[in-house]
Amino acid sequence: MGRARERGLLLTALLVGLTGSALVAVVHGGTFDPQQADSLPRQAIVWAQLAVAAFGCHFVLARRGSDADETLLPVSMALTGVGLTVIYSLDPAQAQRQVTWLWLALGVLLLTVIRLVDVAKLREYVYVWGAGTAGLLLLPILFAKEVNGARLWIDLGVFKLQPSELAKLTLVMFLAAYLSSARGAAIAEADWRPLGLRLPSPRYLVPLLVMWVAAMVLLVALRDLGTALLFFGTFICVIYAATAQPGYLVFGAISFTCGAWAAAQMFGHVRNRIQAWLNPWPEEVLAKSGYQVAQGLFAIAAGGMGGVGLGMSQMVNPFTGRTVFAATTDLPFAALCEQMGLWGAALVVALYGFWVYRALRVSLSQPDNFRALLALGLGVLMAVQVFVIMGGVTKLIPLTGITLPFISYGGSSLISNFLMLGLLLRCSEGQR
Amino acid sequence: MNLHETAPRLLRLFIAGFALVLVQVGYWTLYRGAEMANHQRNPRYWTRVRSVERGRILDSHGQTLAESVLDTEPAKKADDDLPSALRRHLFRRRYPQGDLLSHVVGYSDWRQGQSGVESALSSYLTPPQALAMPRSFWELLSPPPRRGDDVVLTLDASLQKTAALALGNRAGAVVAVDVQTGAVLCMADYPRFDPSSVSDGKAWAKLIGNKEDYPLLPRAYAGLYPPGSTFKVLTAAAALQAGTATPQSTYQCDGTDKLGHSTVKCDKRSGHGQITLERGIAQSCNIALARVALDLGASAWEQTVLATGITQRPALFRPGTGTALVPPGKVPTGAALDGPQLAACGYGQGALAVTPLYLAGMGQMLGNGGLRHEPYLVDRITGSDGSVLYKGAPDAGNLVVSASAARATLAMMAKVFESGGTAAGLSRGMDLAGKTGSAQNPHGQAHSWFLAVGPARNPRVAVAVVVENAGWGRVAAGPVAVQVMRAALGR
Numbered sequence: 001m002g003r004a005r006e007r008g009l010l011l012t013a014l015l016v017g018l019t020g021s022a023l024v025a026v027v028h029g030g031t032f033d034p035q036q037a038d039s040l041p042r043q044a045i046v047w048a049q050l051a052v053a054a055f056g057c058h059f060v061l062a063r064r065g066s067d068a069d070e071t072l073l074p075v076s077m078a079l080t081g082v083g084l085t086v087i088y089s090l091d092p093a094q095a096q097r098q099v100t101w102l103w104l105a106l107g108v109l110l111l112t113v114i115r116l117v118d119v120a121k122l123r124e125y126v127y128v129w130g131a132g133t134a135g136l137l138l139l140p141i142l143f144a145k146e147v148n149g150a151r152l153w154i155d156l157g158v159f160k161l162q163p164s165e166l167a168k169l170t171l172v173m174f175l176a177a178y179l180s181s182a183r184g185a186a187i188a189e190a191d192w193r194p195l196g197l198r199l200p201s202p203r204y205l206v207p208l209l210v211m212w213v214a215a216m217v218l219l220v221a222l223r224d225l226g227t228a229l230l231f232f233g234t235f236i237c238v239i240y241a242a243t244a245q246p247g248y249l250v251f252g253a254i255s256f257t258c259g260a261w262a263a264a265q266m267f268g269h270v271r272n273r274i275q276a277w278l279n280p281w282p283e284e285v286l287a288k289s290g291y292q293v294a295q296g297l298f299a300i301a302a303g304g305m306g307g308v309g310l311g312m313s314q315m316v317n318p319f320t321g322r323t324v325f326a327a328t329t330d331l332p333f334a335a336l337c338e339q340m341g342l343w344g345a346a347l348v349v350a351l352y353g354f355w356v357y358r359a360l361r362v363s364l365s366q367p368d369n370f371r372a373l374l375a376l377g378l379g380v381l382m383a384v385q386v387f388v389i390m391g392g393v394t395k396l397i398p399l400t401g402i403t404l405p406f407i408s409y410g411g412s413s414l415i416s417n418f419l420m421l422g423l424l425l426r427c428s429e430g431q432r
Numbered sequence: 433m434n435l436h437e438t439a440p441r442l443l444r445l446f447i448a449g450f451a452l453v454l455v456q457v458g459y460w461t462l463y464r465g466a467e468m469a470n471h472q473r474n475p476r477y478w479t480r481v482r483s484v485e486r487g488r489i490l491d492s493h494g495q496t497l498a499e500s501v502l503d504t505e506p507a508k509k510a511d512d513d514l515p516s517a518l519r520r521h522l523f524r525r526r527y528p529q530g531d532l533l534s535h536v537v538g539y540s541d542w543r544q545g546q547s548g549v550e551s552a553l554s555s556y557l558t559p560p561q562a563l564a565m566p567r568s569f570w571e572l573l574s575p576p577p578r579r580g581d582d583v584v585l586t587l588d589a590s591l592q593k594t595a596a597l598a599l600g601n602r603a604g605a606v607v608a609v610d611v612q613t614g615a616v617l618c619m620a621d622y623p624r625f626d627p628s629s630v631s632d633g634k635a636w637a638k639l640i641g642n643k644e645d646y647p648l649l650p651r652a653y654a655g656l657y658p659p660g661s662t663f664k665v666l667t668a669a670a671a672l673q674a675g676t677a678t679p680q681s682t683y684q685c686d687g688t689d690k691l692g693h694s695t696v697k698c699d700k701r702s703g704h705g706q707i708t709l710e711r712g713i714a715q716s717c718n719i720a721l722a723r724v725a726l727d728l729g730a731s732a733w734e735q736t737v738l739a740t741g742i743t744q745r746p747a748l749f750r751p752g753t754g755t756a757l758v759p760p761g762k763v764p765t766g767a768a769l770d771g772p773q774l775a776a777c778g779y780g781q782g783a784l785a786v787t788p789l790y791l792a793g794m795g796q797m798l799g800n801g802g803l804r805h806e807p808y809l810v811d812r813i814t815g816s817d818g819s820v821l822y823k824g825a826p827d828a829g830n831l832v833v834s835a836s837a838a839r840a841t842l843a844m845m846a847k848v849f850e851s852g853g854t855a856a857g858l859s860r861g862m863d864l865a866g867k868t869g870s871a872q873n874p875h876g877q878a879h880s881w882f883l884a885v886g887p888a889r890n891p892r893v894a895v896a897v898v899v900e901n902a903g904w905g906r907v908a909a910g911p912v913a914v915q916v917m918r919a920a921l922g923r
Contacts, residue, residue: 027517089515237445241438286473294473300460301468302476316513318475319543323513337457345457349450356446360439372435376442383446387453394456 003062009074010058017081018047020310024089027311042092046084046099050077053106060110061425068113069362069428075355076406076421080414082348083407086332089311089339094328094409101411105418112422119426122173123370126181129174136167141221162412164227165403168385169416169423171231172238172377179242180369223269225260226388226400232256233384238377277398295324296334296393307341314338328409330401333393349390352405356383362428375427378420470563478542479514480563482522487557487580489537489549491589492811497537498550498627500580501526524631525550529589531624532596535650536587536809539627544636548650549583549809550627552752556581556813556821579816586615586811586824594919595620598912603645604880604899605652606912607792608920611891613826614796614805616748617920619789621651653748653758656785657898660871661905662883663780664721665841666794668713669802670736671728673837679710679844683720694772696722696779699870714847716854716868718779725778730769733778737763739832740794740804742786748809751822761786780869788896791883795894798842799865799885801835846888855882855906858914862921863887866913868905877901882909884917893920 021043031039054077061068080102088095140163220228236252239245263270272289280290280297299315302308313335315324327335337345359379366372385405392399403413460468470477482503489498500523514522525540527533538548546554562578595606595618605621625647629635639648649655671677687703689696698704698718704711712720725733742761749757762785764773776782789807797804805826813822833841845865848855854868865888869881880902884895895913902908 027515237442241435241442244434244438294471297460297464298468298471298474298476300457301465303457303461304465305462312515312517314476314479314514314518316475318473318478321475321513337461342454342457342461346454349454353447353450357443360443364435364439376435376439380442383442383449387446387449390453391449391456394453394460396452396456 002065002067003058003070006058006061006070006073007055009071010054010077013074013078013081014047014051014054016078017050017085020081020085021047021088023309024085024311027309028089028092036092042096043088046088046095049099050081050084050102053103057106057109057113061113064114066113066425066429068425069358072355072358072421072424072428075351075358076418079348079351079355079406082336083332083404083409085310086313086335086339086407087328087409089313090315090323090327090332090335091409098409098414101414104411105414108415109418109422109425112419113425115426119371119374119423120368122374123177123180126174126177129170129177132170133167133174136163136170137222139163162410164222164224165410165412165416168227168230168234168381169419171234172381173374175235175238176370176373176377179239180373220263220267223267224401225263225270225273225398226392226402229256229388229397229400230381230385230402233388234377234381237380237384238373241376241380242373273398273400277392277395280395292324292326292330293395293399295327296331296399297395299331299334299338300394303337303339303341303345305341305343307337307339307344310339312339326401329403330389330399330408331393332404332407332409333390336407348407349386352382352386355379356386358428359424362424366427371427375424378424378427382420475514479518479522481558482524482542483518484558484562484578484580485523486525486540487816488582489557490582490584491587491592492585493588493590494584495589496528497533497585497589498540499526499528500524525628527627530628531626532589532592532620533587534624534627535621535652536585536592536619537627539630541631543633544630547648548757549585549749549752552749552757553583553810553813555753556583556751581816581821582814584811584814585809586610586617587619587809588617591618591916591919592620594618595912595916596622596624598915599897599899602899602902602908603651604897604902604909604912605655605788606895606897606916607652607788608893608895608916609792609796609807611796611799611885611894614793614807615811615824615826616789616792616807616809617893618916619652619809621655621788623647650757651788651898653746653787653789655787655898656759656761657788657879657881657900658781658871658873659784659786659791660780660869660879660881661716661718662791662794662867662869662881662896663777663784663786664713664716665798665845665867665883666737666740667721667725667728667733667778668709668844669798669833669837669841670733671709671724672840673736673802673833674728674732676728676732677709677724679708679840681709681724682706683709683712683717683723685712685717685719689719689722691719691722691726691771691775694775696775710844710847711852713841713844713867714850714853721779722775723778725774726771728778730774733774734763734765734769736832737777738765739830740790740797741806741830742790746789746793746806748789748807750806750808750810750824751813752810758789759787761790781872788898791881791896791898792894795883795885795896797832798838798845799891799894800829800838802831802833802838803829803835804832805829842885842888842891845885854904855910858906858910860914860918862914862918863889864914864917865891866910868910870904873901875901877903880908880910881905882913884913886917886921893917895920 025040025043033039034041236248240248264274276290276293280293315327356379363372363375389402389404391397405417486500503522503524538550540546540550557580599622607619608617623645685704685707687698687701704717707720742763745760746758764783773782793807808824811824815821842865847853848866849859864886866884870878872878880899882897882905885891895916897909897913899908
């Protein structure tokens with residue numbers, strides 16, 4: 001049996017996470033009453049499930065003799081373990097549900113790694129991905145109910161689906177397929193020079209601009225600045241990588257800033273986000289749009305270098321004493337900073353950095369452009385998403401309600417992240 | 433396509449972005465950490481506040497009026513999502529005397545805020561150094577014992593109980609002050625509330641929503657009422673001091689009189705006829721006292737009244753910071769004090785408003801030979817090791833009227849209890865000086881007032897009583913004042 005390195009790393013990742021959760025359980029008063037969500041037996045079951053699922057994936061890969069990257073699964077599982085610990089410390093009942101989602105997510109991962117589909121074939125469906133992205137983003141406008149000013153979830157009765165989490169994947173696949181096609185390749189052959197910048201001929205830009213405008217319109221309708229930022233950031237980074245034109249990054253940043261500024265003038269919900277970012281401290285902002293930002297910063301500030309300790313988060317509303325709204329989905333990074341301090345935050349950021357680094361490395365070793373761009377796109381997507389939410393929580397940029405990959409609570413997010421992992425593992429096969 | 437060139441650049445861009453995030457984390461926690469930790473909207477600040485064992489509040493005999501006990505109730509109503517390791521160290525406030533001292537001691541609740549002594553002396557009860565940040569994980573898990581200082585009041589809980597019982601369920605207030613020092617002996621009022629109920633959101637909403645009888649208003653030291661005829665004694669003392677009148681000066685009262693372009697009516701419609709100042713005090717003649725004020729003149733009257741500190745916020749809670757809790761009285765001065773206003777103020781109507789605490793202070797001043805001491809409530813503050821950190825003492829004093837004028841005024845006030853006086857037969861054998869009052873007001877029947885100083889020959893205690901909309905002074909307020917005086921002198 002191969003993949004000994006993966007086995008060792010996975011074991012380490014799980015042990016670290018298990019220790020963390022055990023500490024939380026003790027700090028929470030650690031009862032043995034199985035009726036209670038935060039009791040030790042219930043937590044043991046959670047971690048047993050996690051271990052079985054993770055090692056299940058590992059053994060499937062090993063049995064198939066796969067030579068896929070051996071570090072990505074342990075790194076992803078380490079982040080998931082950190083996430084479970086953080087969620088558990090904030091809301092034990094949600095940690096239980098998160099494990100159920102994890103089973104589904106690892107199932108999706110398995111389906112991907114057992115070569116259900118041929119990765120190279122995915123490039124043939126370029127317009128399926130394009131239309132799929134638009135369609136997935138359109139779904140909530142038609143069916144979703146508005147929750148806290150954003151329309152993100154479709155209620156399927158049993159659970160709520162957040163289609164934008166899947167749309168970000170189809171976007172990456174579309175970009176990879178499109179930019180690796182003959183038409184896309186022409187984009188790199190820049191011959192148009194407005195304002196002294198080398199840009200591809202307008203004719204080749206049209207489909208991409210249409211895609212961008214469509215996505216922006218949809219997202220303004222969805223009232224979700226975070227997803228708009230994520231999609232657009234991924235878009236300009238991937239197109240930059242494919243064309244080596246820094247103009248895309250520069251123009252992209254300028255046009256998005258202008259777009260966001262214009263949106264802030266037009267839409268109250270965007271204006272509130274911007275205002276809460278610029279100055280969340282006045283009493284009337286603090287009570288409403290700036291509430292989450294401020295509570296996140298309070299948590300980060302409490303952490304210091306080493307944190308206040310696992311399970312000791314005080315992410316509660318100062319007046320009702322209830323856990324801060326959406327703490328497990330939007331603010332887990334703040335809770336993590338509070339509990340583990342700057343060192344813990346640096347460790348988690350390093351894990352993400354490593355994940356992105358491996359993705360880009362996989363990308364460079366690919367024989368064909370599609371797979372290379374796909375792997376790169378996955379890495380870029382991960383990096384941009386992590387930056388947007390972490391930057392938002394730390395008041396570097398406006399706080400938006402997107403998830404922190406592998407760590408935030410949420411089924412759609414977890415499934416989509418493990419799907420990304422699966423695709424990346426597939427891309428990494430046969431490198432050596 | 434040359435990803436070998438662009439991918440490493442992108443990676444460097446991402447690493448720079450991630451590094452910026454970590455710089456921000458460091459900025460917020462290392463550079464802004466202390467500021468964030470003390471922010472009023474930060475739940476962690478309130479956890480620190482609640483994990484300090486706030487000092488006790490005691491009465492002059494050592495009876496506990498407020499204390500902190502560990503909050504052993506398990507996360508009631510699931511309204512507390514704090515880690516249980518923290519919850520175990522949280523204190524809550526206990527008020528063993530129930531509602532008896534609700535306005536003096538006040539309440540201290542981390543959601544609703546603070547009032548009374550709890551508010552004014554909060555920096556002693558919960559010293560800032562006890563709020564210091566926990567330094568380590570272990571300190572957070574088992575915080576070192578943090579105790580605030582104990583505040584001992586000059587107030588006597590049993591006298592307070594007597595006063596509250598005497599007042600009963602009538603809106604009003606009773607204040608008793610030590611004549612020699614200005615120390616407050618009791619400060620009871622009604623309606624009251626139970627300070628322990630403040631932490632209950634529903635009970636609290638009911639308290640602040642009650643716009644009918646304002647149970648949160650500390651009537652004893654913050655209720656402003658027209659003083660009515662009780663103010664006549666100050667006019668008389670001022671005139672005696674200035675020499676514009678003697679107890680035997682006579683005035684003509686015909687029931688109504690045109691004085692200073694306005695009509696003054698006496699309560700005795702048929703008029704008192706020829707009446708001396710002494711009888712004018714005993715029988716509460718408006719016209720006589722209006723004339724005394726006019727003879728005295730606006731500036732002399734104003735000077736004496738201002739010397740009583742009526743326009744200043746009394747530092748009742750000293751050394752605490754709670755002067756904002758105690759409002760000043762109202763008195764027309766300067767141009768506003770024209771003839772009609774001076775005549776009306778002379779007998780206690782006009783644009784005057786005082787607190788029961790102020791009136792008790794006036795009694796103290798007259799009983800103490802004209803030397804006024806600012807009333808005070810805090811006798812001493814002791815550290816958790818028993819050391820005395822602060823000792824309350826009367827201030828240097830302020831001579832409002834001469835000792836002889838004060839003595840003469842007091843002698844006139846003694847006649848109030850004698851046959852023919854407005855409180856005849858009320859003293860129950862005690863040697864008292866006093867003054868009735870019934871203050872007309874726009875809210876219905878007159879407020880019943882009574883000011884008593886006793887014993888008249890060697891004053892020790894001054895008592896002021898107001899009963900809202902209860903009519904004549906001798907009917908409602910008088911018996912309460914005498915009852916409290918008896919208890920206070922018998923102590």
